[in-house]
Amino acid sequence: MTNVVITGLGATTPLGGDVPTTWENALAGKSGVRTLDNDWAETYGMAVNFAGQLMVRPDEVLSRPETKRMDPSAQMAIVATREAWADAGTPEVDPERLGAVVSSGIGGVWTLLSAWDTMKEKGAARVLPLTVPMLMPNSPTAYVSLEITARAGAHAPVSACASGAEAIGMAYEMIQSGRADVVVAGGTEAAIHPLPISSFAAMQALSKRNDDPAGASRPYDVTRDGFVLGEGAGVMVIESEEHAKARGARIYGRLLGMGMTADAHHIAAPDPQGAGQTRAMQFALDCAELTASDIVHVNGHATSTPVGDMIEARGIRSVLGSHADHVLLSATKSMTGHLLGGAGALESVFTVKALQDRKAPPTINVTEPDPELELDLVRDVPRDLPAEGQLAAINNSFGFGGHNVALIFGTA
Amino acid sequence: MALNENEVLEGLAEIVAEETGLDAADVQNDKSFTDDLDIDSLSMMTIVTLAEEKFDVRIPDEDVKNLVTVGDAVQYITKAQA
Numbered sequence: 001m002t003n004v005v006i007t008g009l010g011a012t013t014p015l016g017g018d019v020p021t022t023w024e025n026a027l028a029g030k031s032g033v034r035t036l037d038n039d040w041a042e043t044y045g046m047a048v049n050f051a052g053q054l055m056v057r058p059d060e061v062l063s064r065p066e067t068k069r070m071d072p073s074a075q076m077a078i079v080a081t082r083e084a085w086a087d088a089g090t091p092e093v094d095p096e097r098l099g100a101v102v103s104s105g106i107g108g109v110w111t112l113l114s115a116w117d118t119m120k121e122k123g124a125a126r127v128l129p130l131t132v133p134m135l136m137p138n139s140p141t142a143y144v145s146l147e148i149t150a151r152a153g154a155h156a157p158v159s160a161c162a163s164g165a166e167a168i169g170m171a172y173e174m175i176q177s178g179r180a181d182v183v184v185a186g187g188t189e190a191a192i193h194p195l196p197i198s199s200f201a202a203m204q205a206l207s208k209r210n211d212d213p214a215g216a217s218r219p220y221d222v223t224r225d226g227f228v229l230g231e232g233a234g235v236m237v238i239e240s241e242e243h244a245k246a247r248g249a250r251i252y253g254r255l256l257g258m259g260m261t262a263d264a265h266h267i268a269a270p271d272p273q274g275a276g277q278t279r280a281m282q283f284a285l286d287c288a289e290l291t292a293s294d295i296v297h298v299n300g301h302a303t304s305t306p307v308g309d310m311i312e313a314r315g316i317r318s319v320l321g322s323h324a325d326h327v328l329l330s331a332t333k334s335m336t337g338h339l340l341g342g343a344g345a346l347e348s349v350f351t352v353k354a355l356q357d358r359k360a361p362p363t364i365n366v367t368e369p370d371p372e373l374e375l376d377l378v379r380d381v382p383r384d385l386p387a388e389g390q391l392a393a394i395n396n397s398f399g400f401g402g403h404n405v406a407l408i409f410g411t412a
Numbered sequence: 413m414a415l416n417e418n419e420v421l422e423g424l425a426e427i428v429a430e431e432t433g434l435d436a437a438d439v440q441n442d443k444s445f446t447d448d449l450d451i452d453s454l455s456m457m458t459i460v461t462l463a464e465e466k467f468d469v470r471i472p473d474e475d476v477k478n479l480v481t482v483g484d485a486v487q488y489i490t491k492a493q494a
Contacts, residue, residue, distance in 0.1 A: 065430070065431060065432055065433040068430065068431060122465070125461070125464065125470075126461060126464075126465055127461075128458055128461055129457040129461065130454055133454075
């Protein structure tokens with residue numbers, strides 16, 4: 001077993017253009033969800049006209065040629081990577097021992113659809129030559145590997161809303177298997193475009209609370225009516241403890257274990273028994289060589305859908321047993337919306353910060369918890385985690401297609 | 413209305429600057445796209461596609477390899493407009 005640690009964090013989110021701002025606003029219980037500042041709803045007759053939009057657009061921090069060569073999903077990944085890499089001390093790593101695993105759930109949907117608009121309007125000769133390198137879902141990880149010169153491998157496991165967590169799980173495996181000493185891993189998504197919004201709305205997956213965008217994402221509340229689309233990226237520098245200590249790196253926390261399973265139940269609906277989710281959490285505990293009583297905090301997948309939230313809650317209860325009474329549950333999507341492929345990565349950043357500060361972030365908008373919820377939900381204001389000793393926390397991420405990923409992080 | 417060579421250079425320099433981040437003033441007729449401006453083949457094709465639209469000309473792929481310097485492209489575009 002190689003000990004795996006976290007030495008750098010980066011993010012650009014609806015709550016902030018970096019990790020400190022995002023975390024501060026999360027602890028303050030702020031919402032990053034607002035009405036779209038365009039006329040899509042009117043133009044296309046869309047049922048949903050709000051989303052968790054980035055607080056700082058990438059074009060405010062990247063150069064003009066960078067924004068022209070990269071899809072917004074890759075731009076966000078690069079913004080988060082630069083923060084994480086600088087945060088890790090801009091380490092000098094043998095490129096062949098350095099990896100990149102940055103996923104997106106959907107890929108370069110803006111590039112694809114804009115190029116098709118151009119083609120229909122102006123003809124095939126106007127389709128730009130960088131269209132394919134921009135729309136391919138491995139584009140963010142490829143740009144990250146170029147950014148930091150990572151040659152141990154660049155991967156982009158795609159599993160819808162579990163993608164970002166799966167990327168971090170894959171980084172863990174790369175270090176465990178000896179393929180890399182350091183891996184920059186995370187997830188990104190830039191899908192606030194009329195087509196994905198309308199497709200999710202057609203599935204009845206989105207909240208339609210147009211008159212109260214900031215109050216729309218309400219995981220575990222009795223009146224929850226669907227998820228809120230968000231955008232952004234989260235990235236972390238993951239490293240073998242040996243490598244981190246040799247270079248004197250500051251260690252935020254540990255990646256103790258991970259579990260991944262598939263439902264093989266339905267293309268979009270979760271297994272109502274949550275068997276796959278439960279197995280993922282159990283595998284993660286086994287992988288980390290921990291038991292239920294070691295867990296103090298769970299950052300739930302909790303997207304605010306009527307069915308999904310309670311399946312997960314029952315699963316957490318079944319894995320943690322009576323110890324679940326002592327676990328603080330947070331649903332940060334209540335503030336950020338659902339970043340799809342970015343979600344598992346951003347929530348991993350939140351989990352690492354929660355352990356470091358020993359503070360579980362709040363879940364906002366819950367006025368009346370679902371009566372079936374038998375877990376201690378952190379509402380409105382942060383709550384303290386135990387002040388002493390080694391702590392561990394679970395971050396769950398589940399995706400359309402029946403993908404289940406549970407990651408376990410620990411204090412430094 | 414056809415543009416003269418100076419006007420084409422000005423328009424082309426804007427496209428190159430936007431694509432590469434170079435200062436438009438550095439995009440001069442004697443500069444080689446690859447050797448001086450460090451423009452790779454995909455960027456060159458992007459510049460050509462944008463120039464075709466901006467100047468309403470057609471630059472066939474087989475002619476692009478002959479456009480070594482900015483001046484070559486300026487002359488080609490100016491002539492193609494006529």
